[in-house]
Amino acid sequence: MAERILDVKNLKIDFHTYAGDVKAIRDVSFHLDKGETLAIVGESGSGKSVTTKSLMGLLANNAEVTGGSIMFHDQDILKKSEKEMQNIRGKDIAMIFQDPMTSLDPTMRIGQQIAEPLIKHKHVDKKKAWSQALDLLKLVGITDAEERIKNYPHQFSGGQRQRIVIAIALVCYPEILIADEPTTALDVTIQAQILELMKELQEKIETSIIFITHDLGVVAGMADRVAVMYAGQIVEYGTVDEIFFNPQHPYTWGLLNSMPTLSSTKLEAIPGTPPDLLDPPKGDPFVARNPYAMKIDAEQRPPFFKVSETHYAATWLLHPNAPKVTPPDEIIRRRQTFKDIMAHKAI
Amino acid sequence: MRKYLLKRVFYMILTLFLVATITFFLMKLMPGTPYSNQQKMTAQQIQIMNEQYGLNKPMWMQYLIYLGGMLHGDLGVSFQFSNQPVSYLIASRIGASAQLGIQAMIFGVVLGIVIGSIAAVNKNTWIDTLCTILSIIGKSVPNFVLAVLLQFYIALKLGWFPIADWGGFSYTVLPTIALGVGPLAETARFIRTGMVDVLNSDYIELAKAKGMSRYGIVWHHALRNSLIPLVTLIGPYTVALMTGSMVIENIFSIPGIGEQFVKSILTNDYPTIMGVTMLFSAGLVAVILLTDIIYGIIDPRIRLSGSGD
Numbered sequence: 001m002a003e004r005i006l007d008v009k010n011l012k013i014d015f016h017t018y019a020g021d022v023k024a025i026r027d028v029s030f031h032l033d034k035g036e037t038l039a040i041v042g043e044s045g046s047g048k049s050v051t052t053k054s055l056m057g058l059l060a061n062n063a064e065v066t067g068g069s070i071m072f073h074d075q076d077i078l079k080k081s082e083k084e085m086q087n088i089r090g091k092d093i094a095m096i097f098q099d100p101m102t103s104l105d106p107t108m109r110i111g112q113q114i115a116e117p118l119i120k121h122k123h124v125d126k127k128k129a130w131s132q133a134l135d136l137l138k139l140v141g142i143t144d145a146e147e148r149i150k151n152y153p154h155q156f157s158g159g160q161r162q163r164i165v166i167a168i169a170l171v172c173y174p175e176i177l178i179a180d181e182p183t184t185a186l187d188v189t190i191q192a193q194i195l196e197l198m199k200e201l202q203e204k205i206e207t208s209i210i211f212i213t214h215d216l217g218v219v220a221g222m223a224d225r226v227a228v229m230y231a232g233q234i235v236e237y238g239t240v241d242e243i244f245f246n247p248q249h250p251y252t253w254g255l256l257n258s259m260p261t262l263s264s265t266k267l268e269a270i271p272g273t274p275p276d277l278l279d280p281p282k283g284d285p286f287v288a289r290n291p292y293a294m295k296i297d298a299e300q301r302p303p304f305f306k307v308s309e310t311h312y313a314a315t316w317l318l319h320p321n322a323p324k325v326t327p328p329d330e331i332i333r334r335r336q337t338f339k340d341i342m343a344h345k346a347i
Numbered sequence: 348m349r350k351y352l353l354k355r356v357f358y359m360i361l362t363l364f365l366v367a368t369i370t371f372f373l374m375k376l377m378p379g380t381p382y383s384n385q386q387k388m389t390a391q392q393i394q395i396m397n398e399q400y401g402l403n404k405p406m407w408m409q410y411l412i413y414l415g416g417m418l419h420g421d422l423g424v425s426f427q428f429s430n431q432p433v434s435y436l437i438a439s440r441i442g443a444s445a446q447l448g449i450q451a452m453i454f455g456v457v458l459g460i461v462i463g464s465i466a467a468v469n470k471n472t473w474i475d476t477l478c479t480i481l482s483i484i485g486k487s488v489p490n491f492v493l494a495v496l497l498q499f500y501i502a503l504k505l506g507w508f509p510i511a512d513w514g515g516f517s518y519t520v521l522p523t524i525a526l527g528v529g530p531l532a533e534t535a536r537f538i539r540t541g542m543v544d545v546l547n548s549d550y551i552e553l554a555k556a557k558g559m560s561r562y563g564i565v566w567h568h569a570l571r572n573s574l575i576p577l578v579t580l581i582g583p584y585t586v587a588l589m590t591g592s593m594v595i596e597n598i599f600s601i602p603g604i605g606e607q608f609v610k611s612i613l614t615n616d617y618p619t620i621m622g623v624t625m626l627f628s629a630g631l632v633a634v635i636l637l638t639d640i641i642y643g644i645i646d647p648r649i650r651l652s653g654s655g656d
Contacts, residue, residue, distance in 0.1 A: 056555075056556060058552070058555055058556065085558075086558045086559070086560055087558060088558070089555070089556055089557065089558035090556060090557035090558035090559075091558060094556065094557075095553075095556040097549055097552065097553060097556075099549060102548060102549040102550065103549040103550055103552070103553045104550055104553070105550040105553075105554070105568050105572070106550070106572065106646065106647070106648055107571045107572055107645065107646050107647060108567075108568070108571075116554075116557055116559070116567070117557045117558065120557065120558055120559060120563075121558060152647040152648070154647070154648045165553070168553070168557065169556075
């Protein structure tokens, strides 16, 4: 079994606001193994970004971790001081942000921006740091890197800037790379290039990736495992095949069903809106939007039911006493494909 | 870049010409004459004096004569200060004013940046509130009140610095503080506002994600990006201070130019008014050009094409 480098257990995070305490993360657990890519999927406000910010110790001032632990190797990140976190950030855990147009300092040469973490963490002198920055710039595919290293961010296109942001994140060869919707702000062709680059670099640098996205299409090609988040909780997790082709939670069904396919004539959507986390529902948070909801969904939060060694889903539908329901056509079609995949794997 | 500079210099000269023209005619519209006791003078005396100073010629001719003189660097002769040439008058007095102005700006801007940054980093805490209150006090207390207080407490009671007069550096300390508190307060507010915005931006988040310390981020990333609005402010401010502050120069008996300027207006000393106005305008247009160049140094996005490196 692969080495486990990150283990998040029962994480709870509240945001103190004037309106009350927003329970943004409610009992989230997941883990990350060496070299793998975990995708965290969910709609806006589901708590994906808050989760990853807590891994970096970069939560907003009004956020409070009210429970749980984040074990990075054998140390709890939540117990680290700000000073200790500064030594982990950028060195062991690095991050790529959503919008490359705004995530680079407009008044600093990009060479310096890439070299900065090296100077801070590896204590190399400026000249050596710049030469390593140059290597990395070449690695992320910036042509004419010797010249361009002296340029400022506004002299690059969006795709190039995201490559530079990736270079900054990888310059210290971090163990974990958190990518928070790294392709959302890019157009589709550039998206594909950036994803390809990330996969390529992951192999070279042997880093694990936590990939935050709301775009399931991106997940399919990137991730080894997927965790689906809803209203501050993980509702289902499993390998990418399991989530895509054998989903169990009605929310995952809804997400997959709302992905356009070549044959779809109408774009499906999940009706309704996520619950207000100021006062989260007692039972399954998806109950109000769930066409398959049962009485117990409103009363009691479902535990995780095991589907396979790697696949768990928190829905009462998996309870032995639950009635059999027929998922949407699209899901039935996908499950058929899953059988084929499994059969193929068995051979 | 050279073409751009030439163009700018041309516009500067044009601006100065317009300023000279407008000031000249506005000045002539002022009531009164340069003679302090005109009632006692006979018409003949006035006639002779007017001839002597060229004030009997038609207005347009006076204007052309003045412009012609200015092109040769001749700013005329002061009516009231023992008939000294205006250029000499300015040259002998601008030094003290300029030194004081520059010292006050350095004092105010440097300290203002520090205070503003501290306030921004500690946004919405008591430190921020304290900095805000101090800035408001600094901006709203007139500098002559501060000057007198400094004289009384620091100079008279404590005896740390001379009360007034103009000698070595120690004579400049109190007037520098009195003059610098205004720009200090304003700088602190500008930096605080600018930096709060900057500190919320994505690249600061990225800098945090790199593991940089709070003050490392302020120094390396936030400060430079917050400076642009400040540069706009301090250019003209510096010129205004350098060309003299009448009140402060009066209180501290500093032989500066501010006092003379006011006197020259009160006495219709036309050549001195023109001379000081032209000096101030020249300083201002030069500083505006300088400001534009500094913009480019601070923020590469503003840099002119072809002047990149």
